[in-house]
Amino acid sequence: MHKGTSTKTWAILMVSPFILCFILFWLAPMFLGVWVSLHNWNLSSGNNGFIGLQNYIDILTPGSLYNEAFMLALKNTLVFVVISVPPLVIIALGLALILDHLPAKLKPVFRTIYFVSYSISVTAVSAIFLWLFNENGGFINNLLVSMGILGKPINWLSEQPYAWVSVLIATVWWTIGFNMMLFINALDEVDPSLYEASDLDGANGFKKFIYITLPQIKHVAFFIIIMTVIASFNLYGQSRLITAGGPEQSTTTLTMSIQNAVFGMNQLGVGSSMAILMGIIMLLVTAAQYFMSYRKKEVN
Amino acid sequence: MKSLKWLVLLIASVLVLGACSGGNGASTKSKDGKxxxxxxxxxxxxxxxxxxxxxxxxxxxxxxxxxxxxxxxxxxxxxxxxxxxxxxxxxxxxxxxxxxxxxxxxxxxxxxxxxxxxxxxxxxxxxxxxxxxxxxxxxxxHPLTMFYNKEFVNEAPKTYEDILKLNQELQAKNKDLYALGVPSTGLVEFYMLMIAAQNGVDLKDGNALNFAQPEFADALMTFHDMVWKDKVSPAGLGLDGEFKTFMKEAESGKAVQSAVALTGPWFYGAAKEKYGDNLGIAPIPQIGKQPAAYxxxxxxxxxxxxxxxxxxxxxxxxxxxxxxxxxxxxxxxxxxxxxxxxxxxxxxxxxxxxxxxxxxxxxxxxxxAPPQVYQYGEQIRYMNEKVFSKLVTTEKLTKEQLMKELESATKKAQQIAETEPK
The missing domain is CATH 3.40.190.10 (Periplasmic binding protein-like II)
Structure with missing residues (x-):
């Protein structure tokens, strides 16, 4: 009863919703974004004509309004990427290793506990950390002062480097569960016979981790690092709601800057150009990571 | 068969688009003809x-x-x-x-x-x-409004001298009690424009805001002095610090409280809920050279x-x-x-x-009234987000350093003004 043509038709039927969604929600917006970035497009007055690469030139010309906003936001975003990626990967791996060694009955309980924070909205997370890090009588300050660790309260949200520390802690608490789950799945895939063989060879826990676990999960780890870098580049909710981009615009990120260019200054064309430039920078960083990893593999 | 494929594709498109669409277009008449x-x-x-x-x-x-x-x-x-x-x-x-x-x-x-x-x-x-x-x-x-806590304030302060006197009395009672709180971000536009108005400074210069005026720098230094010289406000208050400090209860070494808040009237509900009949409301005091509200x-x-x-x-x-x-x-x-x-x-x-x-x-x-210029919010953004914060958090800030920041803020305001539709 098998009919080739019928199968093909069904295949098209099944695939076409995805292709249409892909075109509608990814390809078309991307090309539209590029097209808008080449125009003097104002959110209020609409398209005021094709201007070629002028928006990009304005953003990249030192001293211009958009250049100062973009460069400041880029610098802030890179600071966050640098300080956030190591803890988001290392702590997630640490938690995954601890969970991996728990009794089977306890594993799902702790997996759920650590993952549940990921399901909370950024608004709720920010509200919690605003309360915790409140400078005046906040929970963290009260705790540290009561314990004698601090002589006087710290301005967690309005002084650097504490503002970054607050945003970082909130981000780690909020998103760590996702990376941890990926690591747990990777650890589950490691062949137990490798550990058994290393036990026979007398390897200790550290050596097993270095010579068995890490090489076995390195592809997943590489994927997690790339995804974490991308997520950190997209920092928005936490810095918007916890520090409001301050103190003195030091936690204003690229996404916040783009949002302001479009909805504050009404410059949709400039905002689109900033977004495209941000995408290119993220692409370069990810490609560099991939290249370094690939080259290392080749050398090995 | 080729036409069948296209038909299938069309049906799929309709299904997807149908799922994606939000609903009917807006009608100008209701069901009952209104x-x-x-x-x-x-x-x-x-x-x-x-x-x-x-x-x-x-x-x-x-x-x-x-x-x-x-x-x-x-x-x-x-x-x-x-x-x-x-x-x-x-x-x-x-x-x-x-x-x-x-x-x-x-x-x-x-x-x-x-x-x-x-x-x-x-x-x-x-x-x-x-x-x-x-x-x-x-x-x-909705102007800058003064709330005061009647537990600490018998009569609403009318001048800066009243605030200084009140602060002395409160500090003598409890080192964690202040007259008021100056925030580093939040309602700071109201603070800056209020002090400009009370000192007769007009920030509008053509179609842009000109912050780089020595008189405005002097006026702004009032807030710096409130925190670091006269110490009528605790240092390091963040977003909405003026209201949050008003709502706190002083706790030795851990939390500071203020008796007065120069804040937005939209906080009235929360303040009334906490203080009830002890909440006093009054026009803002004269901090500059002349009375003015913003x-x-x-x-x-x-x-x-x-x-x-x-x-x-x-x-x-x-x-x-x-x-x-x-x-x-x-x-x-x-x-x-x-x-x-x-x-x-x-x-x-x-x-x-x-x-x-x-x-x-x-x-x-x-x-x-606020100066009527194109993209007012954007023209004043650097002042709101950077300059005021620096003003009240930098203890050793000089007028010269402030003027430099005001010049940067003015340059940005002028660049924003240039985007005005011709």
């Missing part, structure tokens, strides 16, 4: 319910028109990208929307609604009138896209209904201070009931 007028505002806080009372009241009174109200947090964004007839615009944004061609002259609607300029307080009309034409109906002015306002504006005469008639009916003391009093009940004179009379007659509206209406005579 002409619908879409109205968007940003009243998502406690005041939303009071505006709803007014629109619901109008809808109940009408058999010809219906106001379809949307209260949205990002109402400006929605207004720019959507199709609305009526919009509430802040007084400091009206010029931007006029220059962007997004609102229209409502002079003829005043006539249709039977309203005159003299029906409103001059402070409100100054905001509504741009380039000699009327671009909005002033609903209220704040923002809500203006009812009509979209430039409204051409239909029937819709205009409906808007005029709504405006007529809204600017009737019996109806607009709902807005005063929500803590806002209407600028409609007959409603002010009603508020004054029942000043205990409409405490905050009454106290703020007392500030109208000395109210100084």
């Amino acid at each position: 002409i619908q007028i879409s109205f968007i505002n940003g009243f998502t806080g406690g005041d939303g319910a009071y505006m709803k009372k007014i629109t619901d009241g109008f809808n109940a009174s009408q058999d010809k028109y219906e106001i379809v109200e949307s209260q949205e947090k990002e109402h400006y964004t929605k207004y720019k990208s959507g199709d609305y007839d009526l919009v509430v615009i802040h007084g400091n944004n009206l010029e931007t929307y006029r220059l962007d061609g997004m609102i229209q002259d409502v002079g003829s609607l005043y006539e249709k609604a039977g309203l005159k300029e003299s029906d409103f307080h001059k402070a409100g009309m100054d905001l509504a009138k741009l380039d000699g034409k009327l671009y909005g109906f002033p609903i209220d002015i 704040g923002n306002a809500h203006m009812l504006a009509v979209s430039a896209s409204v051409k239909d005469e029937q819709v205009k008639e409906g808007i005029a009916e709504f405006v007529k209904y809204m600017f009737t003391p019996e109806n607009l009093i709902n807005w005063a009940d929500g803590g806002q201070a209407p600028v409609h004179l007959k409603t002010i009379e009603k508020v004054t007659a029942e000043q205990d009931k409409y405490q905050i509206a009454y106290q703020n209406s007392l500030q109208f005579d000395s109210f100084v």
